[in-house]
Amino acid sequence: MTTTLLAAAPATGQATTDPLPYLAAGWILLAGLHGLVTSRHAVHAIGCLTVVQSGTYVLLLAVGYRRGATAPYFTDIPPTTPVADPVAHALTLTDVVVGAAVSALLLALVLQTAKRHGTADPDALTGLKG
């Protein structure tokens, strides 16, 4: 069973013309944007913003993927082994950290807004209050 699977696997670095992983990233982005636009609760909107960001993770990882390659860690593999793109991985890591930090700051703002105005519905928050 294992050998047939290995034999069927395409060779390392062989590209497919299938753009589905890239399109999936775009789909996640639009789904998150739709949630943001139709949101009725600020916490829900922040959740949607993280969905939008997840689209960028999928895109970055799809760009960095190399068929048949392993993770870019050379602790116990020879230096010539084909690996996935470490630059795309590093950018995804940056993306995750910044995303988490921004979400935390936004949630803090929502918490205080809900306390002062008694609502977290973005449509109900129309005026400024000191």
Added chain:
Amino acid sequence: MNRTARTTLFWCAALAIALCYGISCGHLPGFGGSFHPYADRAVPAALAHRTANAVASVNFDQRGFDTLGEEFILFTAVLGAAMVLRRARDEHTVSPRPGRVLPTVRLAGTVLLPVALVTGVYVIAHGQLTPGGGFQGGVALATGLHVAYLAADYRVLRNVRPRTVLDLADAMAAGAFAALGLAGLAWGSAYLENVLPWGVQGQIVSGGTVPLLNAAVGVEVGSALVVLLAAFLDQALEIETG
């Protein structure tokens, strides 16, 4: 703008984005192919500096200056959140009620807390060798500490988490990253240049400045996350309006 108009506008924009994005996807290099110009340069550069973890080499050596910016985004975001969540003038603090915890949960927490902390330190210390590093290990450290809250109660967590010390550690570690970059300048090289001896690849002291920067980021992320969660937990458990 009312909801109907807004949703209509969204669908028009979404259609335009979908169309342009879909067309451009067709022009990207094939998925899973061998065309990786950045990887072809980043991997030899990582190996030249004896850093087994190529991602850590990219983050802390090849584009260390970007990571400095990223670290300060985290630092300022946590600073902002802690400031927004501080006690307002018309609010007062109440002492949180002690929680009732099952003895088995308490036992599991007592066993798991040190394991979680050691795992966090391990992930930070081996950032130049294996998957992980300062960002991931810092998160493991900070969340591991909150086992104390789950397995006991808030007062126990407050005792294992000296907030003033962590506030200072957060700022000092962020500053340490920036200061480590000055070592490059002192050596007559560029800012954040990897000036330390590179060591033997696969050993814990390999990678030059990468392990040091990893440690600084690990302390910064760990303490920043604890401070952040402390601000949120204070709001939920201690601060009351009126």
